[in-house]
Amino acid sequence: MKKSASICVGILLAVSLSLIGQGYGEDHGGDIHYNAPVVGVLFSHAVHVEENGLDCESCHDGLFEYEALAAQRQPDFNMQALYEGKFCGACHDGDMAFASDTRCTLCHEGVQGYNRALGLQTADAHH
């Protein structure tokens, strides 16, 4: 009996540790680096959740799926859709948050930023 109880505790511990390891400890999804239709667009959960106090349902109620990068599989995931109030454009309309057609490089980290974030090699042209 004692043995099985300790096994149970062990399993619980292992499960909770693995959950923390997967980033569930920080209560949000971290940085999302989109690579389509253009490479290098950063969505920061830290900025939106921690700094601006949004909760999960603010966006994950039909606007965005919980799965990372699911949005970029949509054929209309582009700037035009944002201007029409879809995706990020639901808030980034110049009223609730800065408009989607301003401050480009605040979200667009570019190929260079993307490669840095993912630890990829940038082709170096200079020998």
Next chain:
Amino acid sequence: MKRILPDLQKMQNEGVENIPVEERRHFLKMGLTLTGVFASGTLFSMVSSARTAFASDPGFFEKYPYKPHYSMMVHLDRCIDCERCKKACAATNDVPSYGYRTNILEREFPEAIGVKTEFIPVLCNHCNLPQCTRVCPTKATYKNPENGIVMMNTTKCIGCLSCQMACPYNARYFHEEKMAVDKCSFCWESRLSKGEKLTACAEACPAGVRIFGDLSDPKDRVYKEVHQIEKTVWVLRPEAGTKPNVFYTRG
């Protein structure tokens, strides 16, 4: 640096009273250049009049040396470093992974409010007074007398890399397979000479950063954007005095 520092500290301050006027002038020019408001040689270059934005002598303003006078206007604040231009360029002009004909530089302003990053597309400026063609010992690189494009004759290139040293814009690399220096030619061989109107990079840009056109045609968008005073227009490294044909603006 460690070895030089004690020597520097031992030196006496020469003061500013002995600096020649010429030297002072250079220093002031440098300041104006850094603040990005300086394009030609007059006080009026605080704003971009046609003459100053063109970064050329009045003679060039009156009469453009080439027809068409190929030129590019870069809208800096629209660049998002997606690098579709680089991809399109490489595919169009046989550019290897170790080289580039056009590149995107990144500049950070950590203290700025709002946007903190600026991407700067760079390419050959097809200068009116190119230094690269001047130093080439074999005339392998030359300025096309009709359209003003700075071109390469790869069969003449001996790979001395003098042109690379002379270029203020770092726009040249050595193409190992061609055994010659390679550079942007405004897609002359691959596109313009075949009747296309745009370079591959300008066509591939999804954000309208690179506006390619004819600086000598008053109906052309590049002409209109260079010859106005509402928005500041500048060139990179005007102090090199090469009269570049790639212009930059924001907004």
